[in-house]
Amino acid sequence: MMSTYTYPKYPYRISSEQEAGRLVRHPVVVIGAGPVGLTAALDFAARGIPTVVLDDNDTVSVGSRAVCYAKRPLEIWDRLGCGERMVERGISWRIGKVFFEDDLRYQFDLLPEPDHKMPAMINLQQYYLEEFMVEECARQPLVDLRWKHKLLSLQQHEDFATLVVETPDGVFSLEAQWVVACDGANSDTRKMVGAEFTGQAFQDRFLIADVVMKAHFPTERWFWFDPPFHRNQSVLLHRQADDVWRIDFQLGWDADPVEEKKPENIIPRVKAMLGPDAQFELEWASVYQFACRRIDRFRHGRVIFAGDAAHQVSPFGARGANSGVQDVDNLGWKLKLVLDGLAPETLVDTYHDERALAADDNIANSTRSTDFITPKSAMSRRFRNAVLELAQEHPFARPLVNSGRLSTPTPYLASSLNTPDEDAFAGLMAPGTACADAPVRVDGKDGWFLGLLGGGFTVVTFGEAPLGEVRAGGIAAPVLRIGIDAADAKGRLAERYDGADGTTYLIRPDQHVAARWRSFDPDKIQGAITRAIAA
Amino acid sequence: MLHILPADAHRHDALIRSPNIPDPDGFYEELIESQRLLTDEAAQLMNCKLILLLANHVGDRAVLTQALKAAGGAVK
The missing domain is CATH 3.50.50.60 (FAD/NAD(P)-binding domain)
Structure with missing residues (x-):
């Protein structure tokens, strides 16, 4: 290797x-x-x-x-x-392709929302x-x-x-x-x-092979269900840095992990996939099984x-x-x-x-992804294949294709640390949610909203505020005035936070929303800080 | 032909259990006929596609759960 x-x-x-x-x-x-x-x-x-x-x-x-x-x-x-x-x-990527048997059935685009500092996935x-x-x-x-x-x-x-x-x-x-x-x-x-x-252990084994190659594949996530080069199983191809490609072969429960890890057994699998003339070197391999x-x-x-x-x-x-x-x-x-x-x-x-x-x-x-990728019964497999066959022609079936739902933060909507909304808000920034980023301008310099948060509690208000900080017990939360201390460079803050003049958010030190109101009320903010520290 | 809407057809949250298919014999014939030349395996796959197409047409999650129960599925 x-x-x-x-x-x-x-x-x-x-x-x-x-x-x-x-x-x-x-x-x-x-x-x-x-x-x-x-x-x-x-x-x-x-x-x-x-x-x-x-x-x-x-x-x-x-x-x-x-x-x-x-x-x-x-x-x-x-x-x-x-x-x-x-x-x-x-490597940043956003296009994913899903193949079933010989054909491309559909492709998706992670379509990252514009105006975030960080990409959807690397x-x-x-x-x-x-x-x-x-x-x-x-x-x-x-x-x-x-x-x-x-x-x-x-x-x-x-x-x-x-x-x-x-x-x-x-x-x-x-x-x-x-x-x-x-x-x-x-x-x-x-x-x-x-x-x-x-929890649940899955009766299946997977081979991970990292291969080094100058490949003609674009920087996309390719997922095969039941491809001709690896019948009845799934395969995933993903690009990493340094021309290293991750190939993930589903092997089934009967596979021998020691045998499958040997290069002489891995190389034919990779050749079947890439073609007999493909130039590649094996860098690392591992056989794993998994559990939830x-x-x-x-x-x-x-x-x-x-x-x-x-x-x-x-x-x-x-x-x-x-x-x-x-x-x-x-x-x-x-x-x-x-x-x-x-x-x-x-x-x-x-x-x-x-x-x-x-x-x-x-x-x-x-x-759920595992049940789609590795169906546990003949009937479950038929439903899976039916979804894949329908997906090509019928848009309705595409959201049912599940080759992995990529990680997004789970909002803590019912957390005891949240102060429930008393005013109406549109958008996603409910208490318990990780703050969305947005471009800002501070002192004439371009920056990012999240870069202004995270040291401790922060009060973010749209427009003027009566105080420079709000204190609760030993905690001091500085007030960040949008439009004054930081400009909403592209209007994304107002859009993502449903912000209007007076709209005020209390942000936790982990950049999650603790509370929000339509006006700046120091007593309410103080109460929300106390609640957010379980005091 | 007089077409009478079943009493619960306007309630979006309930599975329609009263007759709702005009020409029931004709539909049943068409259903069986559509699979006459298929192997059991091909018919099973077709049934799966049919369920998915119809489920999407219904769209209402609560109705779909009621249908799964009414068909004898183990639904929590």
Whole structure:
């Protein structure tokens, strides 16, 4: 196998506490330096929490793995200083084609709404993503990223946890007020707290092959149902950076994962697909099976679960890493307020309420896609094929074709942190929804609306305001006046937020709408802040 | 021919259970005849397409759920 990528090897260093034999209690310890753990570290540090990250390895993801990253996670990474680099390095795409047997049945266009900073979706190998975040962590003095640190055991106390950790220098203990477990689907931390992790396992296997080729394929997502080169199964072709292409072959339950992973068995499959003369090199391959599972509670005492450690989905729709990143986006500001004594500990429990809802939504979506892609009965297969055959001629059938519903944020519409609307609003920005971006002009410079949010609570008002900030308890929310502090450069803010003179939004630190009104009422804003911190 | 609308035809949220097909014998004949030359498998696929076409024509989600139940489906 060839390699377009050289894996970095990050140096192990003994920590001063292990060297000195000192027991130190940290505010937050993150377990696992994958996409979710690294995002957690950057988010927590950006909010002012000194964060220790423990990872049992010393490099990035082996293999391209997650690949597809959606707009909302890109916006989160942009807030954390590495989103632009990911977009620059990644491949942006918007056309998807669906084939059935020999023919193209229909194609879709993600048709991204104009005037957002971040694209609808990029493809980028997971190792690049992690490498960029590791580099960003090194620039953040509050992130203490420790390689070759393996968590051996964990003991919970009233208001902290003790962690026993093994390094090349031996075993030592440290304490954490909060532990955030981002150690993946096979999370050891989850086993240590005895959490339930239940759901549905799918009786199917898939082969992922990354091949390097100068291909004639356009930068599009191609999905085949039952193609002539791979009968009765599905195939997905996706482009990544560096002329690396992801090919995903459904193999069926009877396939032998060890045999299928051998290059001599993979190459004929790829040749059958690309033609006998295709020039390609195999870069990485993996055979996987998948499950949809969720942890019972996202919080177990002082241990909080995020990403695949808390929920596992089938890969269709790119809802794994994308939702994990949104988990920690939801968690960081809550932990910060609780650590600072500005919000009650129950605020952390709303992390479960909001993100378990999102996990269930993602599991439902990816289970539906799985049932379409891999029908479980002869009748289910006939319905699937009927949809695909009808789709070519009859537009009505096209929305029924489900080759993966691509990740979008789940709004927390029923969250207890929302203040329900008392005025009428058009559009999508209901309380609990992630804020839509829009172009703005600040001091004569072009910028983006989301770039003005996310440090803490923000009050956004269209037009004049009687106050420069609104205070509630120890929290100060600055007021951002649209039309005065920032110009609505293309009118998209008024359009997306149904904004008229006096329209006022309270935005949470994770760029979600907490409340909105048709006029600026300091008492109501104060009440909404109090509600949004579960006080 | 006198065409009488069934009593519940104007209620969009209810599955029509009273006779609503003019010329019932002619329709039934056409249905059976349309599959006469098909193999069982081809007829099954055609039935699937027919269900999908008609479901889209109905469009009303609540009515579709009632139809699934009325046909004996396990609907929550």
